[in-house]
Amino acid sequence: MSSIERFANPTRFMRLQTTVQPWVWIITLALFGVGLFLGLTRAPADYQQGETVRIMYVHVPAAWSALMVYTVMAVASIIGIVFRHPLADIAAKAAAPIGAAFCFLALATGSLWGKPMWGTWWVWDARLTSMFVLLLLYLGYMAIWQAIDDPRRASRIAAIVAIVGFINVPIVKFSVDWWYSLHQPASVFRTDGPTIHPSILTPLLIMGLAYSFLFLALHLIAIRSEIGTRRIRQTELARTGALQ
């Protein structure tokens, strides 16, 4: 609790962010360099899929990150609504577009991967469907922030949307898996091969870490810019006499 209060101060956050940001970028770039090098050149091509399997190193971590960012958003929303923590509201708002972008990236690369593998851009596969629902949840959350002018009211309503959505995600996952297993077409590409060989797993995990750090870097910047936007808004309102 004390540490939560400690970082509630936006000015303290800004100072911390300025020191940490370059290091986060360096780690992000290094991880992406190593991960992409291993994934694109060292990891073996699949005996069935050939070189297209390398899309996996971009696709799978994007899907992981999209889920992780939604979790971050929901936890920040809970902290915001329970402790009235101003920075948590801002953190939740700032995470949403990044998560939506990861989600879209996962869907887009999945679609590009699906074209050579399944022969079609889109299949109502269980994973694709639940990712698509996740994208809708992100868009709904962002639409709430767009629609409500007063940031304090918007943060409370948006937090409710995020928390209900967070409860909904596992239920959707469960139901879509069930639905897909009943409607499963005759021939389908299997992702669950035998155990994953370390030569594939290592770059995949490094890429996962790289995406996490990319999120951290973007998130810190997004929070900073949101704090700045709010300060400008406050100053403007005070200058024009709207805040008396």
Next chain:
Amino acid sequence: MYWILPRLANGPVEMMPAFKSVVARDFTLAIRQGGSIGTAIGFFLTVIVLLPLGLGPDQQLLQRIAPGALWIALLLSVLLSADRLYQTDHDDGSLEIMALSSTPLEVVVLAKASVHWLTSGLPLAIAAPVFGFLLNLDTALIVPLGIAMVTGSVALSLLASLGAAITVGLRQGGLLVSLLVLPLYVPVMIFGVLASSGAQSGIDNSATALIILVAIVLAALVVTPFASAAALRSYMR
């Protein structure tokens, strides 16, 4: 749960009379104003009639898609009336009076969602198996479809009331309700159709699907009144 605590400190509040009076008031309003049940059923019928016209009169195809098509029609009709759930009471201030009373707003929300179910979900769920004849619905599925729809529409109304509460103070709320509620409707839709399809997809999972549907209804019953009431309160402060 912090918003319950101050009220508990004042001792337990008698909730049933308030619940009943809100239900009676809203139900009377819905019946006397007319239109709400008629609009829902009319829209439902429109979807059901347009479907064969769009897909062709193939009896076998219609029989195969009938349960799913009826569920889609039910979902859309429930959504159609959703954004007006709190609108008039919010505009004329009665919602604020209800929020200021000793009755928890959660009870008011539950009462309003019940009335929404009574005036849209329930009549549609009763009418759907009848309209099913237009889609060559397998007669063996009439009873399971009816049961699944009566059950599932409870969750649909509760989730619609959440969507309506979240967007009550917004000018362009209608579009946003669909976007917010759609992800929440996905599980209800899947298990609703499964519970009403019988052995159509090979194995008969309808009993299991119905149990899960009931579980979803119960979960919605627990979560949505609190979430809706919290959203309504944020609009009123």
